[in-house]
Amino acid sequence: MAALEPKIQIAGVLQESVVDGPGLRAVVFFQGCAHHCRGCHNPETWDPKGGTPLSVSEVWDLLRYNPLISGVTLSGGEPLDQPQGALALAKKVRAVGGNVMIYTGYTWEEINASQVGEISELLALTTLLVDGPFMLARKNEKLLFRGSENQRLIDVQASLGKKTPVLWKKSGGWMDGLAITGD
Numbered sequence: 695m696a697a698l699e700p701k702i703q704i705a706g707v708l709q710e711s712v713v714d715g716p717g718l719r720a721v722v723f724f725q726g727c728a729h730h731c732r733g734c735h736n737p738e739t740w741d742p743k744g745g746t747p748l749s750v751s752e753v754w755d756l757l758r759y760n761p762l763i764s765g766v767t768l769s770g771g772e773p774l775d776q777p778q779g780a781l782a783l784a785k786k787v788r789a790v791g792g793n794v795m796i797y798t799g800y801t802w803e804e805i806n807a808s809q810v811g812e813i814s815e816l817l818a819l820t821t822l823l824v825d826g827p828f829m830l831a832r833k834n835e836k837l838l839f840r841g842s843e844n845q846r847l848i849d850v851q852a853s854l855g856k857k858t859p860v861l862w863k864k865s866g867g868w869m870d871g872l873a874i875t876g877d
């Protein structure tokens with residue numbers, strides 16, 4: 695018997711965004727977040743019982759993915775609290791040649807300490823990750839793709855297996871030619 699497709703409790707999607715990572719991206723906002731950061735922009739995503747449960751295929755259909763899109767950003771809410779759905783979605787993105795970016799309230803060190811197999815698989819498919827909770831006291835609106843100074847823009851493939859992550863440099867590889875401002 696075929697395995698059931700994972701479901702994702704989602705808060706919503708954006709078919710096109712230029713502010714949730716490099717390039718033109720689709721965004722999936724996962725529902726449920728236990729970090730409860732003060733000053734969070736999406737507190738309506740906190741309740742794990744809110745939002746809508748959809749199969750990964752249904753989420754994918756909502757995105758109407760097209761060739762102009764460079765990848766999908768998994769945001770929230772907390773994507774890593776739904777690792778099976780996040781992994782299945784990342785596989786779909788990679789299957790069409792897109793890249794995966796993740797926003798998580800967990801730090802790189804916490805993620806590395808996790809023994810969840812799906813998260814290891816997910817990281818192997820992920821290009822870029824913004825880690826850590828939003829900290830209102832360290833808010834900085836000039837940061838590239840993140841809201842507070844504790845959050846890091848991490849080159850996931852260069853960082854795998856390392857406790858100290860390698861920070862992403864915007865001049866590299868898949869981002870060449872895109873106009874980006876910020877540090």
Ligand code: SF4
Binds near residue numbers: 728739
């Ligand atoms: S991790 Fe993100 S979604 Fe969750 S409370 Fe913090 S800022 Fe909000």
